[in-house]
Amino acid sequence: MSAETHKTHRAPETLCVHGGEEHHGTNDSLTTEISQGSVFVVPNTDELRKYAEGDSKAYLYSRYANPTVAVAERKIASLEGAESCLVTASGMAAIMSLVLSTCRAGDEIVSMLDLYGGTTHLLQDTISKFGVTTRFVPYNQLCKIEDYFSKKTRLLFLETPTNPTLRCVDIAALAKLGHQKRTCVVVDNTFASPMLQRPLESGADVVVHSATKLLGGHNDVTAGALAGSADWVEPAREMMKQSGGCLDPLAAYLLIRGLKTLGIRVERATENAQEIAQFLESHPKVSRVFYPGLKSNQSHEIAKKQMSGFGTMLSFEHKGGGEGAEKFIDSLQLWYLATSLGGVESTVSYPFLSSHVGLSPEQLEALDVSPATVRLSVGIEHAADLIADLKQALERS
Ligand SMILES: *Cc1c(COP(=O)(O)O)cnc(C)c1O
Numbered sequence: 122m123s124a125e126t127h128k129t130h131r132a133p134e135t136l137c138v139h140g141g142e143e144h145h146g147t148n149d150s151l152t153t154e155i156s157q158g159s160v161f162v163v164p165n166t167d168e169l170r171k172y173a174e175g176d177s178k179a180y181l182y183s184r185y186a187n188p189t190v191a192v193a194e195r196k197i198a199s200l201e202g203a204e205s206c207l208v209t210a211s212g213m214a215a216i217m218s219l220v221l222s223t224c225r226a227g228d229e230i231v232s233m234l235d236l237y238g239g240t241t242h243l244l245q246d247t248i249s250k251f252g253v254t255t256r257f258v259p260y261n262q263l264c265k266i267e268d269y270f271s272k273k274t275r276l277l278f279l280e281t282p283t284n285p286t287l288r289c290v291d292i293a294a295l296a297k298l299g300h301q302k303r304t305c306v307v308v309d310n311t312f313a314s315p316m317l318q319r320p321l322e323s324g325a326d327v328v329v330h331s332a333t334k335l336l337g338g339h340n341d342v343t344a345g346a347l348a349g350s351a352d353w354v355e356p357a358r359e360m361m362k363q364s365g366g367c368l369d370p371l372a373a374y375l376l377i378r379g380l381k382t383l384g385i386r387v388e389r390a391t392e393n394a395q396e397i398a399q400f401l402e403s404h405p406k407v408s409r410v411f412y413p414g415l416k417s418n419q420s421h422e423i424a425k426k427q428m429s430g431f432g433t434m435l436s437f438e439h440k441g442g443g444e445g446a447e448k449f450i451d452s453l454q455l456w457y458l459a460t461s462l463g464g465v466e467s468t469v470s471y472p473f474l475s476s477h478v479g480l481s482p483e484q485l486e487a488l489d490v491s492p493a494t495v496r497l498s499v500g501i502e503h504a505a506d507l508i509a510d511l512k513q514a515l516e517r518s
Pocket of ligand 1: 211214331343
C-alpha cells in the first residue's frame with residue numbers, strides 16, 4: 122500500500138497513527154526507528170556523482186535530510202493534505218526559513234497585530250534589518266486589509282485562532298484576496314492542529330506549525346513544520362539547509378510518537394475546553410470568556426465554518442483585575458503555570474507578564490489583553506478534576 126493511498130482514503134485519526142510510515146518488510150520494526158547518525162555512507166563515487174547531479178534519493182548528511190525526520194515530514198504532510206513538508210528545529214526556524222526563502226530586500230509582508238510574540242519580534246526586529254517591511258493589521262481593521270497591500274507584498278502571514286484571545290480570521294476569504302494580490306498565503310495553524318483545521322483546503326499555500334505544542338503534545342520536544350505546495354516548501358528546505366535549523370532525529374522520533382495520539386488528544390482536550398468555557402462563563406468571578414465554541418464569542422461563526430472543533434485553548438478575564446488573576450493562578454493545584462501550550466498536561470499562562478510583557482496600554486487594548494487576562498491550555502485529564510481546581514482557585518481569589 123503506497124503512502125499516496127493513505128493520503129487519499131484514510132481518516133485523520135488513522136493518518137496520525139499510520140501516515141508517512143510503512144513497515145512491510147521482513148524484520149522491519151513496527152515503530153519507526155531513530156536514525157541517529159549525522160552522516161551516511163556513500164557506496165561509491167558513481168552514487169556520489171548521481172547525488173551531485175541531483176539524481177539520487179540517498180541520504181548523505183543529516184542537516185540535509187534524515188530518514189526519521191523524513192517520516193515526521195510525511196506524517197504531517199498527510200495530515201495537512203500537503204504535497205510537501207519541512208520539519209525544523211523549532212516553530213521559529215520554520216517561519217524564518219519560509220520568510221527568508223520567499224522575500225528579498227524591498228519586499229513587504231502583510232500580517233496581523235494579533236500574532237505570536239516571537240513571530241512579531243522576528244518580522245519587526247530582525248527581518249526588517251534585511252530590508253523587508255511588515256505591516257501588522259489590527260483585528261478591527263481586517264475588513265480594510267486590502268489597503269495594507271502594495272505591489273511589493275510577497276507574503277500574507279495569518280494566524281488563527283490567535284493567542285491569547287482566540288480570535289479567528291476567515292482563511293478562505295483572505296486566501297482569495299492574497300492570491301488576487303499575488304502573494305504567498307501562510308497560516309500559522311499551531312492553535313488548531315490539522316485535526317480541527319486544514320488551511321490548505323481553504324486555499325492557503327503554506328501551513329506553519331510550532332510542533333512543540335499540539336503536534337508533539339507532551340511538552341518534551343521543540344520542533345517546527347511547514348506544509349504546503351512544493352513550490353514554497355522546497356525553497357524553504359534549501360534555506361533551512363543553509364541556515365541550519367534542522368531537527369535532531371531523536372526529537373523527530375518524539376514528534377512522530379506524539380503525533381500518533383494527536384487525534385485522540387485533541388478530541389478529549391477540546392471536549393474538556395468546551396466544558397470549562399461553559400463553567401467559567403457562568404462563574405461570578407469571571408467577567409469575560411474567550412472561546413470560539415461559545416455562541417457569545419465574536420469568532421463563533423467563522424470558527425464553525427472553517428474548524429471541525431473549537432480547540433483546546435481558552436482565556437478569561439478575572440473580575441478582580443490583575444490582583445485577582447494573580448491570586449487565582451497562585452491558588453491552582455492541578456494546573457501548572459507554564460508558558461507553552463498544547464501538551465497532555467493542563468497549564469495556565471499569564472500573558473501580561475509573559476507573552477505580552479512590555480506592551481503599551483494602547484497595544485494591549487488593541488489585542489484585548491489586560492492584567493486580568495488568564496490563558497488556559499487544556500489537557501487530557503478528567504474535566505471534573507480540572508473544573509474542581511479552577512473552582513477552588515476562583516473561590517480563593
Ligand atoms: C510557540 C509558537 C510559535 C513558535 O514556535 P517554537 O516551537 O517555540 O519556536 C509560533 N507560533 C505560535 C502560534 C506558537 O504558539
